[in-house]
Amino acid sequence: LAAVTVLGAVAAVVYAQGGLTRAERYARYALWGHVTHQLQFHLWLHPKSPRANLLMAEALIKNESQAGPETVQRALAHLRQVPRDSELSARSLTQEGRLRLFLLNQPSRAEDALSQALRIDGKYADANYVMWKLFDLTGRSHLAEPYFWRAYEGCTAEERPLRLREWYMSQFFPLTANPALDFMMGFTKPRETPTALTEANRLIRFRQAEP
Numbered sequence: 001l002a003a004v005t006v007l008g009a010v011a012a013v014v015y016a017q018g019g020l021t022r023a024e025r026y027a028r029y030a031l032w033g034h035v036t037h038q039l040q041f042h043l044w045l046h047p048k049s050p051r052a053n054l055l056m057a058e059a060l061i062k063n064e065s066q067a068g069p070e071t072v073q074r075a076l077a078h079l080r081q082v083p084r085d086s087e088l089s090a091r092s093l094t095q096e097g098r099l100r101l102f103l104l105n106q107p108s109r110a111e112d113a114l115s116q117a118l119r120i121d122g123k124y125a126d127a128n129y130v131m132w133k134l135f136d137l138t139g140r141s142h143l144a145e146p147y148f149w150r151a152y153e154g155c156t157a158e159e160r161p162l163r164l165r166e167w168y169m170s171q172f173f174p175l176t177a178n179p180a181l182d183f184m185m186g187f188t189k190p191r192e193t194p195t196a197l198t199e200a201n202r203l204i205r206f207r208q209a210e211p
Helices: 002-017 019-027 032-045 050-062 069-079 089-102 107-120 125-137 145-154 160-172 179-184 196-209
Strands: none
Touching: 019 032, 019 050, 032 050, 050 069, 050 089, 069 089, 089 107, 089 125, 107 125, 125 145, 145 160
16 A cells, blocks of 8 residues: 555656646647646646746636636736746746736836846847837837837847837827727727827726726
8 A cells, every 4th residue: 555655646746747848738739728737737846947837827818718817816926936046037027017017907016027027138028028018008108219129129020110110100109009909908999099088098097006
């Protein structure tokens, strides 16, 4: 009986050890429910694993069956498990900033997380891009130029024309510069053009989320 118990424990540890590899394989096919299931085993064995916690946060948000404010908080809890000395810390902080801005309507806390990410890696294109969008959405497009240039320098050659167009719109037509984001965040209806009222409603919601 003791031998069977030991063998069972060893088998459980071996299975848990391979959870991250299996989860990453499922993630390539966007099977997010399977990803979270496999990562539960791996995180039982390695609760501070940067890769596992980052992937778990992504899977929780992308798994439509688990959508909701509580799920976002669970994802943030996993992102906070990524150590600040990890090579993935800038990425985890950027993901935190993205969730706080786009899903929780918390631009101030999002800006704090993105600022930390940029202190770790000032050239990280994704962090600069989200910070640029944050400035757009909070009526500060005129202050976003440093973030735009770093986001532009870090993107691919194919993406650069789109980034330049986004930049032009944010500087000359800030009210209508981010229609996709306004729709995604629930401030406009499909094919509705953002207006000054859209911006006012956005800022009111931000204030309600962060008095």
